[in-house]
Amino acid sequence: MMDLIALRRDLHQHPELGFTEFRTAAKVVEQLTALGYEVLYGQDAIDGESRRGLPSPEVLEDAYQRALRDGANPQIVEKMRGGYTAVIGILKGKAPGPTVAFRFDMDALPILESTDHDHYPQAAGFRSLYEGNMHACGHDGHTTIGLGLAEKLADGNFSGTVKLIFQPAEEGVRGAYAVVQKGMLDDVDYLFCHHLGTNVPLGEVHGSCAGFLATTKMAAYFEGVSAHAGASPEQGRNALLGAATALLNIHAIPRFSTGETRINVGVLEGGTAANIIPQSARMVVETRSATEEVNQELERRVRNIIAQSAAMHELNYRIEVIGAAIPIHSDQELAELAIEEAKQVEGFTAFQVGAANSIGSEDASFMIRRVQERGGKATYMVIGTDIPAPHHHPKFDIQEEVLPRSVKLLERIARRTLQAEFSLSRAEGEDRK
Structure with missing residues (x-):
């Protein structure tokens, strides 16, 4: 069984900025492959011409070489060289049904992490090893949750297809558009995106989030x-x-x-x-x-x-x-479904179908719009965790007990929607595909 805490701490120690997530993405590929997923990565998962704010060739190459020094699989990262760091895991169930996708961002921020003794990653020995880079927005937790979900669904005991989207370069809203342009969302019936924290306390879940600019x-x-x-x-x-x-x-x-x-x-x-x-x-x-x-x-x-x-x-x-x-307009039906499932997970005690607690702007908006344009439904959820400092702060951290709860919630959502007969007044999948 996957050790979520150890995985999150490893990712936290090795924070990689947008389009340089070579080590992180390589670990995702390895885990998904071991679990039996079909895995798309490199230029198979992202449209190179549509990437925005791509780092210089020198920065990309330095990050690539660092990933190799820090244990990234050379054969995997070679396909990502030049900033092609998106990963898509696909698993078909035992019977036909809808395609349900979950999105997880992987990148870190150019922030020098605190060395103060009251900063838990420093005290517990998993502070960033890459000086000047830091997971200060919870994406290390998001990636961990995505891999935990992959493990829970690896039995394939469902109807339809699950698609796990590990996205680079969310910070600066740069990476999702290129994944969309590659067509990775074109067959999706239901899309669930989420974020940890955003001033929502531990134990509280919001089925959707309003106010994105x-x-x-x-x-x-x-x-x-x-x-x-x-x-x-x-x-x-x-x-x-x-x-x-x-x-x-x-x-x-x-x-x-x-x-x-x-x-x-x-x-x-x-x-x-x-x-x-x-x-x-x-x-x-x-x-x-x-x-x-x-x-x-x-x-x-x-x-x-x-x-x-x-x-x-x-x-x-x-x-x-x-x-x-672009702005996000979540589908009420999926927000309500998420809350229904959250109420069945131990540790979640407060619930809102929707709330105006946006964290600014989010490039998952392009994924959500593409799904909705093609007749599907989507929502952007918030899973609460108390944070000792604001997002993008040198002392940002998450409460690690939120990780297994989040995995359980997403598993319940996946198994609820991955049913041959499941429908929320959606357009017929075959008509869209």
């Missing part, structure tokens, strides 16, 4: 002409000045009466010395809104400001979308 993350690159700032400043074209002009005007975009909005320039960098006109500059900006339509308008205005700011200073520019998400 649409978002676009963009990197803008400005290119000018360098010159001596003292001897010939008029010959220069100041890229950093153009980027700063854009920054100020982006933050001056008005709020909207038709829906809440967010704007933030989180990175502005450029220049090399005090006496050199900066030749290049880089800016990273995000838009968010409660509606997809307003977010699209925010994005249009940001792009226009960047273009006009570059023109003012006679610069060249380009814009790259490095992440995106």
Whole structure:
């Protein structure tokens, strides 16, 4: 029987950022293969051209070599080289039935984990071994739950097909879209996504979660002409000045009466010395809104400001979308089903069908929409765990007793829905497939 605590702690010690989850994904492949699943990974599981915010080739290769040094199976990670770190486990049951999918994100964050003695991973000896990287959002727990579920369903004693989606690069909302574009959700009748924590206490389960914002993350690159700032400043074209002009005007975009909005320039960098006109500059900006339509308008205005700011200073520019998400609209029927099953799991004592406790934006939104567009149903659940510090904080941690409970809940959901006669007024599967 899988030791969930040991697995989670191993993953916590080896946190890998988006599209560099080589060691993590290789362990997932090994476990799923050993359990008898058909396993798709590498370029078979994700569309390379649709990946957003892909790290540089140098960063990808360094992470690849580190994974090999830390015991990743060379034959497995070779197929993932270059950032193809999605893994899909598929298991057909003993009779025909629906296709039910569960999604688990795997990536960590570029955060230096606390070394304080009151931080449990430090005290218990499983703090991150990769300085500057940390599982500060619970994805080590999500991956562990996914593998625990895989073990519970390995008997194949159900009708239909279970599909376990282990997704890279959720942070920055970068990875799900490429999995969708590969067609991995096209045959799914029911999709269940979940997150641990999000200010929901241990023992509480929410069948769905409302309030996720649409978002676009963009990197803008400005290119000018360098010159001596003292001897010939008029010959220069100041890229950093153009980027700063854009920054100020982006933050001056008005709020909207038709829906809440967010704007933030989180990175502005450029220049090399005090006496050199900066030749290049880089800016990273995000838009968010409660509606997809307003977010699209925010994005249009940001792009226009960047273009006009570059023109003012006679610069060249380009814009790259490095992440995106859309709002989530869960299906009430699946949310209610999840709560019905949660009430049968020991340790869960408080329940809400839905709640407005969003954690910002979520790229599982693309998976949920694809399933719903093709006639299926989906929900995004929250499974509570008390946390000593907020998500994305150096002292973030989860309560490990939530892991076996979560596995049991997802197993119950899977066995409930993996029945030949199960239906929630869905379109006929064969018509969609």
